[in-house]
Amino acid sequence: MRMVHTMIRVRNLEETLEFYTGFLGLREVRRHEVPGDCTLVFLADEAGDYHIELTYNHDDRDYTLGNQFGHLAFVTDDLDKVIADVEGKSWWYRGSRPEMKSRYIFLNDPNGYDIEILESGQRS
Amino acid sequence: MRMVHTMIRVRNLEETLEFYTGFLGLREVRRHEVPGDCTLVFLADEAGDYHIELTYNHDDRDYTLGNQFGHLAFVTDDLDKVIADVEGKSWWYRGSRPEMKSRYIFLNDPNGYDIEILESGQRS
Numbered sequence: 001m002r003m004v005h006t007m008i009r010v011r012n013l014e015e016t017l018e019f020y021t022g023f024l025g026l027r028e029v030r031r032h033e034v035p036g037d038c039t040l041v042f043l044a045d046e047a048g049d050y051h052i053e054l055t056y057n058h059d060d061r062d063y064t065l066g067n068q069f070g071h072l073a074f075v076t077d078d079l080d081k082v083i084a085d086v087e088g089k090s091w092w093y094r095g096s097r098p099e100m101k102s103r104y105i106f107l108n109d110p111n112g113y114d115i116e117i118l119e120s121g122q123r124s
Numbered sequence: 125m126r127m128v129h130t131m132i133r134v135r136n137l138e139e140t141l142e143f144y145t146g147f148l149g150l151r152e153v154r155r156h157e158v159p160g161d162c163t164l165v166f167l168a169d170e171a172g173d174y175h176i177e178l179t180y181n182h183d184d185r186d187y188t189l190g191n192q193f194g195h196l197a198f199v200t201d202d203l204d205k206v207i208a209d210v211e212g213k214s215w216w217y218r219g220s221r222p223e224m225k226s227r228y229i230f231l232n233d234p235n236g237y238d239i240e241i242l243e244s245g246q247r248s
Contacts, residue, residue, distance in 0.1 A: 001149045003169045003176065004242070006130045007194030025125045045127045050174040052127065055194055066190025068235070070131030070179055111192070118128070 071114035
């Protein structure tokens with residue numbers, strides 16, 4: 001069995017795409033419109049082996065995020081540059097716990113999902 | 125930025141591992157115990173490029189799953205074999221919508237997360 005994607009429902013497609021493609025640097029690899037129903041957008045990194053599927057339902061329904069789902073994690077070569085970018089945007093984030101060996105930050109995407117960004121050269 | 129893992133909080137680690145390694149065929153690639161706090165288990169498929177991180181908190185806290193998070197998706201070479209397996213276990217599942225070109229099923233993992241299993245040779 002191959003792992004192929006993680007699907008998340010999103011509240012605002014343009015803001016979500018700006019976060020995942022603009023800020024995180026993923027690329028849109030496929031889009032599927034179901035008229036009057038939903039828009040599905042698949043995102044990938046350079047390797048492209050795994051996708052994040054964004055589902056944007058057109059009916060303006062509300063969602064409950066809950067506290068069970070965890071987060072999506074990414075690795076960067078330059079965490080300080082990412083932190084400077086986040087601080088420049090005045091976004092909330094929290095840094096690594098002092099007792100942890102790895103360097104990372106957590107922040108939220110525009111839909112409230114937790115996002116972890118780790119510095120490369122460490123275990124994910 | 126590389127995509128590295130999706131983290132999900134789980135209610136029962138053994139039942140969850142039986143589902144992801146026994147039923148889905150993933151393998152445990154790393155485990156980290158934080159005594160008195162949590163157990164973290166990383167799962168991968170054969171390619172091993174992307175991980176699912178299971179977080180099992182030891183304090184028996186309850187969770188709210190909500191309805192915003194979507195699903196985790198997998199691809200199999202033999203969907204009929206998977207369906208026979210699911211039916212043999214008497215698990216709930218739903219099949220492809222007739223109007224969709226792809227063949228897939230949806231079912232739930234032991235924590236209530238939606239799981240999609242697609243037949244290979246199709247777009248994910």
